Amino acid sequence: DGGITQSPKYLFRKEGQNVTLSCEQNLNHDAMYWYRQDPGQGLRLIYYSQIVNDFQKGDIAEGYSVSREKKESFPLTVTSAQKNPTAFYLCASTPGQGNTEAFFGQGTRLTVV
Amino acid sequence: GENVEQHPSTLSVQEGDSAVIKCTYSDSASNYFPWYKQELGKRPQLIIDIRSNVGEKKDQRIAVTLNKTAKHFSLHITETQPEDSAVYFCAAKWGGSYIPTFGRGTSLIVHP
Numbered sequence: 001d002g003g004i005t006q007s008p009k010y011l012f013r014k015e016g017q018n019v020t021l022s023c024e025q026n027l028n029h030d031a032m033y034w035y036r037q038d039p040g041q042g043l044r045l046i047y048y049s050q051i052v053n054d055f056q057k058g059d060i061a062e063g064y065s066v067s068r069e070k071k072e073s074f075p076l077t078v079t080s081a082q083k084n085p086t087a088f089y090l091c092a093s094t095p096g097q098g099n100t101e102a103f104f105g106q107g108t109r110l111t112v113v
Numbered sequence: 114g115e116n117v118e119q120h121p122s123t124l125s126v127q128e129g130d131s132a133v134i135k136c137t138y139s140d141s142a143s144n145y146f147p148w149y150k151q152e153l154g155k156r157p158q159l160i161i162d163i164r165s166n167v168g169e170k171k172d173q174r175i176a177v178t179l180n181k182t183a184k185h186f187s188l189h190i191t192e193t194q195p196e197d198s199a200v201y202f203c204a205a206k207w208g209g210s211y212i213p214t215f216g217r218g219t220s221l222i223v224h225p
Contacts, residue, residue: 031211040122042217043157043202050211090156099145099164099208104156 003027006091006105012113013078013085021076021108023091029103030096032074036060037088037107046089049074050096078110086112115140117205119216127224132193134219136203137185143205146179146186147213151200160201161188193223 004025013019023032034046045058049068063082068074074093078085091105116139126132136146144165149157163170163177163186170177176189190197200220204213 033212035215040217042119043215045212048212094211094213097209097211099162099206101147101159101162102149102157102204102213104149104158106156107154 004091004093004103004105006089006108008108009106011108011110013110015112016080018077018079019110021078021089021091021110023074023076023105024072025074025093025103026072027093027095027103028071029093030071031094032068033092033094033102034058034064034066034074034076035090035092037090043090046076085110115143115205115207115210115214117203117214117216119203119219121219122217123220123222125222125224126193128193128195130193132190132197132221132223134188134201134203134221135185136187136205136216137183138205138214139184140205140207141181141184142207142209144208145206145213146177147204147206148177148188149202149204149215151202151218153199157202190221193221195223195225197221198223 007022033048035043047066049055065077089108092102119136147162150160151157174191179186200218203216206213
């Protein structure tokens with residue numbers, strides 16, 4: 001069953017801790033993305049990767065880091081430098097260039113406690 | 114880069130009414146315009162898309178129109194039902210780019 005999977009669905013973090021959100025896809029897509037979603041803010045791009053071992057900052061990269069060691073995986077680390085990390089995080093993938101839809105994971109809701 | 118504006122941010126209608134959501138884009142090179150529906154707490158999913166060689170596309174109660182000259186496109190939902198209640202996102206992309214640019218979303222509320 002092809003798709004894109006995020007884990008965990010809910011995550012709680014203490015202030016000052018780093019946490020890593022998982023994103024895995026078996027769609028053989030080249031490109032993967034991380035978005036942050038806050039009420040009324042839409043989808044804001046954090047990082048994206050067009051190919052293995054390469055990634056680029058999006059609009060709100062500060063306080064986040066990523067890696068792309070495998071085509072299937074694009075984990076996002078929320079570091080202690082992110083001042084307001086409580087949000088809904090969505091991972092997405094596309095085949096690459098060309099006019100095709102983006103496939104989204106089911107999201108991870110991160111809460112700082 | 115591309116900039117996509119979406120209006121309104123909230124739309125409240127009675128069941129059976131029509132709903133229209135409008136988006137404008139800035140990059141004339143954009144040629145792919147998808148619409149996504151996101152139900153509460155769930156992932157966005159594609160509901161309809163249009164490419165720049167087409168002016169209108171319909172799928173049952175949903176239609177999308179595109180005006181390339183004015184650089185705007187719209188989502189039309191007819192005979193709305195309570196299950197249409199969700200956040201709708203428009204996006205714009207051109208074939209040479211990896212990244213779709215999303216609008217801020219419209220929260221559609223359909224009252225029974």
